[in-house]
Amino acid sequence: MSPWDQELALLLARIQFAFTISFHFLFPAFSIGLASYLAVLEGLWLATGKAVYANLFRYWVKIFAIVFGMGVVSGVVMSYQFGTNWSVFSDKAGPIVGPLMAYEVLTAFFLEAGFLGVMLFGLNKVGKTLHFAATCAVALGTLISAFWILSANSWMQTPSGYEIATNGQFVPGPSWIAIIFNPSFPYRLVHTTIAAFLTTAFAVGGVGAWHLLRDRDNPGARTMFSMAMWMAAIVAPIQVIAGDLHGLNTLEHQPAKVMAMEGHYQSHPKGAPLILFGVPNSAEKRVDLAVEIPKGSSLILKHDANAPLAGLDTVPDADEPPVGIVFWAFRIMVGLGVLMAGLGLWSLIARWRRRLYDWPMLHRAAVLMGPAGFIAVIAGWVVTEVGRQPFTVYGLLRTAHSVSPLAAPAVAASLTAFVVTYFAVFGVGIWYLLRLMNRAPDAHEAGLDGKPIRTAGITPAMAVMEGEAS
Amino acid sequence: MIDLTVIWAGIIGFAIVAYVVMDGFDLGIGILFPRFAVGAERDVAINSVAPVWDGNETWLVLGGGGLMAAFPLAYAIVLPALYAPLIAMLLGLILRGVAFEFRWRDPAHRPVWDLAFTVGSTVATFAQGVTLGALLQGITVEGRAYAGGWWEWLSPFSVLTGIGLIVGYALLGAGWLIWKTEGPLQDKAYHYAQRLGIALLVVIALVSLATLDLEAQYHRRWLAYPGVLATAQVPLATLIVSVLFFRSLKRRQHAMPFVYVLGLFGLCIVGLGVSIWPDVIPARLTIWDGAAPYRSQLFMLVGAVVMVPIILAYTGWAYWVFRGKVDTEGYHS
Numbered sequence: 001m002s003p004w005d006q007e008l009a010l011l012l013a014r015i016q017f018a019f020t021i022s023f024h025f026l027f028p029a030f031s032i033g034l035a036s037y038l039a040v041l042e043g044l045w046l047a048t049g050k051a052v053y054a055n056l057f058r059y060w061v062k063i064f065a066i067v068f069g070m071g072v073v074s075g076v077v078m079s080y081q082f083g084t085n086w087s088v089f090s091d092k093a094g095p096i097v098g099p100l101m102a103y104e105v106l107t108a109f110f111l112e113a114g115f116l117g118v119m120l121f122g123l124n125k126v127g128k129t130l131h132f133a134a135t136c137a138v139a140l141g142t143l144i145s146a147f148w149i150l151s152a153n154s155w156m157q158t159p160s161g162y163e164i165a166t167n168g169q170f171v172p173g174p175s176w177i178a179i180i181f182n183p184s185f186p187y188r189l190v191h192t193t194i195a196a197f198l199t200t201a202f203a204v205g206g207v208g209a210w211h212l213l214r215d216r217d218n219p220g221a222r223t224m225f226s227m228a229m230w231m232a233a234i235v236a237p238i239q240v241i242a243g244d245l246h247g248l249n250t251l252e253h254q255p256a257k258v259m260a261m262e263g264h265y266q267s268h269p270k271g272a273p274l275i276l277f278g279v280p281n282s283a284e285k286r287v288d289l290a291v292e293i294p295k296g297s298s299l300i301l302k303h304d305a306n307a308p309l310a311g312l313d314t315v316p317d318a319d320e321p322p323v324g325i326v327f328w329a330f331r332i333m334v335g336l337g338v339l340m341a342g343l344g345l346w347s348l349i350a351r352w353r354r355r356l357y358d359w360p361m362l363h364r365a366a367v368l369m370g371p372a373g374f375i376a377v378i379a380g381w382v383v384t385e386v387g388r389q390p391f392t393v394y395g396l397l398r399t400a401h402s403v404s405p406l407a408a409p410a411v412a413a414s415l416t417a418f419v420v421t422y423f424a425v426f427g428v429g430i431w432y433l434l435r436l437m438n439r440a441p442d443a444h445e446a447g448l449d450g451k452p453i454r455t456a457g458i459t460p461a462m463a464v465m466e467g468e469a470s
Numbered sequence: 471m472i473d474l475t476v477i478w479a480g481i482i483g484f485a486i487v488a489y490v491v492m493d494g495f496d497l498g499i500g501i502l503f504p505r506f507a508v509g510a511e512r513d514v515a516i517n518s519v520a521p522v523w524d525g526n527e528t529w530l531v532l533g534g535g536g537l538m539a540a541f542p543l544a545y546a547i548v549l550p551a552l553y554a555p556l557i558a559m560l561l562g563l564i565l566r567g568v569a570f571e572f573r574w575r576d577p578a579h580r581p582v583w584d585l586a587f588t589v590g591s592t593v594a595t596f597a598q599g600v601t602l603g604a605l606l607q608g609i610t611v612e613g614r615a616y617a618g619g620w621w622e623w624l625s626p627f628s629v630l631t632g633i634g635l636i637v638g639y640a641l642l643g644a645g646w647l648i649w650k651t652e653g654p655l656q657d658k659a660y661h662y663a664q665r666l667g668i669a670l671l672v673v674i675a676l677v678s679l680a681t682l683d684l685e686a687q688y689h690r691r692w693l694a695y696p697g698v699l700a701t702a703q704v705p706l707a708t709l710i711v712s713v714l715f716f717r718s719l720k721r722r723q724h725a726m727p728f729v730y731v732l733g734l735f736g737l738c739i740v741g742l743g744v745s746i747w748p749d750v751i752p753a754r755l756t757i758w759d760g761a762a763p764y765r766s767q768l769f770m771l772v773g774a775v776v777m778v779p780i781i782l783a784y785t786g787w788a789y790w791v792f793r794g795k796v797d798t799e800g801y802h803s
Contacts, residue, residue: 066572066575069568072527072567073568075531076527076531079531083545087549087615087616088546090542091543091546091614093542094539094542094762095762095765095766097538098539099539099766099773101535101539102535102536103770103773106773106777109532110532110781110784110785111784113527114525114781114784115784115788116525117791117792118521121520121792122521125791125792126791171763172765172769405615405616406553406620407619414557417561418557421565425568425586429568435575
């Protein structure tokens, strides 16, 4: 292969990975939170016997089934893509990253998949208690899955506990704890899991608000909106703190990433400014049109306005991440985080003024913020993944040295096939989701099997009709 | 001392076998799907696997993920070598997987998703068969990497194994439907099982004979005296199981045809074992050459020893919950 061909094949492989993982990430970001939300709804139903919770469970479980299905099929692609497109990485890091992912399969994927069938279709076969256990098992599975995959990702960001073998492989040292709980893992796990919960909260809140705008008396819409806004009010501020701590951890272990996030091309020996907006100009190594708060960055990152902060001038050019993408993605993520916390605060005011269900401006804002979590999650992912370039294993293995020996046309063909299939299949899937969300929650919501869950609230007449229908 | 490499080869072999038999019947139903009448027949057929297909597919992830973890070098060589068929398999599995939900969500476009179900299942199966054939015929390896082109996998032999697996999975699907359904759909399944059974025997014979010529290793393993006295039992057993299979169809037994098809698959896998053990890439790389370090193997083994029995237990429970004949009143309708 000519160098040009190799360069192109590398670029295509990177685009393919970024494309397939971004698409994939949308689904678990939703299903992690949604599975827990469903467990809470079913638990509340069992505890209180209120029909509204059973109805909401049935409303959201149909959406969950589609989201989860798309997550599974796009996830299988990821588990093979390490080998198909990043074979050198797989050979070298396989002894460490492989077992972490194998644990994900053993402890999470089987749990989710094994109990999903019962959760979706089994209520009338196993009874309420076992069904609730199945729902909890699926929810637990999504969280365990996040644990392992984020551990593997974090190890690539902040490798620890490894040795390098004579054949060039990264091999485990004496302690797996040092590998699993590598320096960035606790922060990334907390930050990402909260992000998934917030994503779900804002999606649920947006749907609730959409239906409140049409009918403010719909009990299902009221309940889901209220629950979502509690999440927003409580969890969004926590996320701001968790994000800040994660950032400080990144500053310690991956300073170049923070330099790119902050747009600090130059070092600032006496307090670095916080650049709110600007246009990174990597050719001239400066941020054009910068709007900045003097010494703000040092204050946030070092808790001292005059603390010195190193810039990208201290990093060799060959080791620098692309600044523009990281800089912008970071601002999108933070901006949305602030807006989320703001909406949470607004909902508290609305509650206090007893206008939570009849404040159309609030509901419109919540509808607008419905997709905010998804955008923030992808933006955050871009910050952390592009920010650790040009390495796959940070500081140790370069992206350019990780790629499979594939010819560019092979990767171009597969990338085209992925793009076409993903947009067609998942595009339609998302359309189905929106259609389901557009339908107001019904007082007698049908389950996946077409029958309402037998609740105390169903009258004998309903039961008769049900009998006739089936 | 116990050789963890052998244990891991066993675990991954188990995962692949579990995948082949379990997702095999799911995919087989997808392959046979156009033969079933629109409406009740198709709904019953798909309902018979809807609660379990996802768990079944997870064995494929364990096979792939486990290979990366336990035999990273093999994973790094094989996956680029089989690039095109693997990508096709993944795309096929996407179409198949989403069709389960989408066909219920959109009755107006159900024919489109039914087609996606069939195309996805067929493409994924063919690709898996091609993968097997390409591995058997040998891939070009230099140092620690694949060194062939991106069409090396394509040959008459790999196309034959691809078609062979389509026949095999379709037969598994027919066996499953005989077991799980009744009435006209079951009648159809009996009908196709008969034909597919004959076709599968032809394919097994062709693939077996062709395999002997691929590598000297295979020829020697199968035909050299006195080993041939042992290896000859495999085709003999295949013949006996086939007779039992056709007899169970004739007697209209419900569960046994599926069991005998599993038996045929089991014998094919034994046959593969004779040809390739103890290689992880046939005739190129032994399991010991490709193995992960001891610490990786041991750490995972702890997880596997604890988790695999638990997984089998709750998977068994999930099958038990949905036991018995499936009808139109199934899960979505």
